[in-house]
Amino acid sequence: MPAALQSRLNVILLIVALAGLISGLGLMLAGRSQLAAVAWTAGVVPVLVALVVEIVRSLAKGEVGLDIVAALSMSAALFFGETLAASVVAVMYSGGTFLESFAEGRARREMRHLLARVPRTATRHRNGKLDEVPLNEVAPGDLLLIRQGDVAPADGVVEGDRAILDQSALTGESMPVRLARGQEVMSGSTNAGEAFDLRVTRPAAESTYAGIVRLVEAAQASKAPMSRLADRYSLMFLLVTVVLASSAWWLTGDPIRAVAVLVVATPCPLILAVPVALVAGLSRAAQLGxxxxxxxxxxxxxxxxxxxxxxxxxxxxGRPRIVSIEPLSGLRQDEVLLLAASLEQASKHPMARAIVTSARERGTTLHIPTQVVEIAGEGLEGTVDGRRVVIGGASFVAGRIAATTPERTILEADAALVAVAVDGQLAAHIVMADTLxxxxxxxxxxxxxxxxxxxxxxxxxxxxxxxxxxxxxxxxxxxxxxxxxxxxxxxxxxxxxxxxxxxxxxxxxxxxxxxxxxxxxxxxxxxxxxxxxxxxxxxxxxxxxxxLPGIEIAQGARRIALQSVVVGIGLSIAGMLAAAFGYLTPVQGALLQEAIDVAVILNALRALRIRPQALPQSDDSIAR
Missing domain, CATH: 3.40.50.1000 (HAD superfamily/HAD-like)
Known part of the structure; x- marks a missing residue:
C-alpha cells in the first residue's frame, strides 16, 4: 500500500477508535450500558480488521510481530463481552501505528523528488529558430542551446569554441572544467560559463544522468528493510503471553482471567513508547540541522x-578558495586582492565569485570596476581606481600584457593558478584550491x-x-x-x-x-x-x-527506546501474573496498562532533551 494512503488509513483508524471509546463512555455515564457496548465494539472492529490484514501480510513475508498479541487481546475481549477493555486496546494500538507513520511522513515531506534536477525540456535549434521541446523529443544529432546555469539534458559534444562546466555533482571534480570544441559533455553538468551549443550524441533516456537515476532506483529496491525495534522481542513476548493466558484459563476454568492476561499483555508500551522515543529523537536532531x-x-x-x-x-x-597570493612586483598581498576582487565583481565565473568572497571575508572594501571586458572562459580586464587590471589564466594575462607565459602554470593536487597583471606588468599569482x-x-x-x-x-x-x-x-x-x-x-x-x-x-x-x-x-x-x-x-x-550530534541523538533515542521496552515488558509481565491469579479484571488490566503506557511514554519523551557532547558552539542559536 502506498505510504500516503497508509498514513491516511492510520489517521482514520485512530479517529474511529477514539470516537468509539469516548461515545461509549458517555453512553455508560448516561446509563445506556448496552448502547455503550455497541459503541465500543464499533470503534474496535475497523481497527481489528485492519490489524488482521496487516498480520496476514506480515506472515506471508515470514515476519512475526507484536501485532498478533494486540489482535488476540481485542478479539478475546470482544468475544467474552469485555468491550471497554477492547476499546482501550484499540485506541492504544491505532495511536502507536499513527505515530510510526507520522514520523516517516513528516520527514519525507521535506524532501524534493529524485528527478527535480532533471530538465523537463530542452532549447533546440531548428530552421534558424530556437524551440522549447520536451526532453523525450531530443534525438542524437540535435543541436541544443545550453544557457548559463542550465543543466545539460543529454550527453553530447561542445559545438562552439569552448564551454565551462561544473561537473562536481557527477565526477567529484570541484573546479569547473573548460571544454574545447568537440569535447564530450556529460548530462547533469551545469553550465558555469557563457551559453554554448551542444550536439547531442545519445538520447536523454540513455544519458549519464539517467543511468545514475536507474542505479539509485535499483539500489533502493534491493535494500533490505529493517524490522521494527519492538518486533525483535515479539516471539518471546508472544510465547509468554499465550502460555500465561492458557494456563490461567486451564487451571481456573475462568476465560475472563485469560482475557485479563491478554489485555494486560497488549504491547502498548512497545507500540507507543518506541515510536515516541524515536520521533522525539527525530525532532531533536532536526533542531540541530x-x-x-x-x-x-x-x-x-x-x-x-x-x-x-x-x-x-x-x-x-566543494568550492575553490584562495590558498595563497604570491606577489611578483612591488604590490602587497592585500593590494593584489583588492584590485583583483574589485575587477572580479563584474564576472559570474566560479573562480571570480570565490575571489570576491575571500576579499569580503577579510574585510576588504571593494571598488567599482569600469571599462570591463570579459573573454568567456579566459579572463577579464578593466580599470580599478585608475589602474588597468587584467586577471585570468596565465596565458591569457601574458597575451594581454605582451609578455611571455610564466613557467608556473601547472600546480599539484586540486589547485588552479590565477594570474593578475596591473598597469601592463605581471603583478601576482593567486593559487586556488578546494580545501579540506x-x-x-x-x-x-x-x-x-x-x-x-x-x-x-x-x-x-x-x-x-x-x-x-x-x-x-x-x-x-x-x-x-x-x-x-x-x-x-x-x-x-x-x-x-x-x-x-x-x-x-x-x-x-x-x-x-x-x-x-x-x-x-x-x-x-x-x-x-x-x-x-x-x-x-x-x-x-x-x-x-x-x-556527530546526529549520531549521538540516534544512539540516545535508541537507548531510551530500549529502556522503555525493558521497563514496559517487565511491568506488563508483572501485571499478567496478577491477572492470571485473579487480582485484576480485564478493565482493571486495561487501566493498569494505561498507567504503564504513561510511565514509559514519559520516559520516551526524554529523547527531546538529549544534548549531544559534540554540539558545536555555533549551534546554540539553532538549538534554542
Missing amino acids: VLIKGARPLEALAGIRTLILDKTGTLTD RAGTPLLLKDLRRLGLSRIMLATGDRRSVADAIVSGLELDAVHAEMTPEQKVQLVLTERESHAPVMMVGDGVNDAPALAAADVGVAMGARGAAASAEAADVVLLVDHLDRL
Missing part, C-alpha cells in the same frame, strides 16, 4: 560501524569515539588529488577515480564484512551509493536533489560536523 527520514533510519544510524566519505563538498568545501573542511581531523577522532571503527574515502576525483587532500588524516582506506557503480560495489562489500555502513556524499554520482548503504547521508544545503532524495539522512546545514 540533521533531518532523519523516519524512525528506522534513526535506529540504523545508532548502530553504524563503518563510514564511507565522498570528497568534494563533503570532506572538502576545518576541523576534519578532530571530527574523525570524535566519530571513532562514537563507535565507528572503520572510516574511508571514496571519490571520483584523481588519485593525486585524493592523496593530497587526505594527507595526515587517520583513514582506513582511500579509493579514488571511482564510478557510481564502483561506489555502490564498495558499499555492498563493506556491508558484508563490516556492516552496518554509512555513506556520506553530496553529488549526483553519490546517490546510488547513498541508496545502497544502511544509512545514506546527503549534504543537503548545496548538494544535488538526487542525493538528498536517495539518502536516509540530510544535513540541512552545510557542515559535516553535524554528523
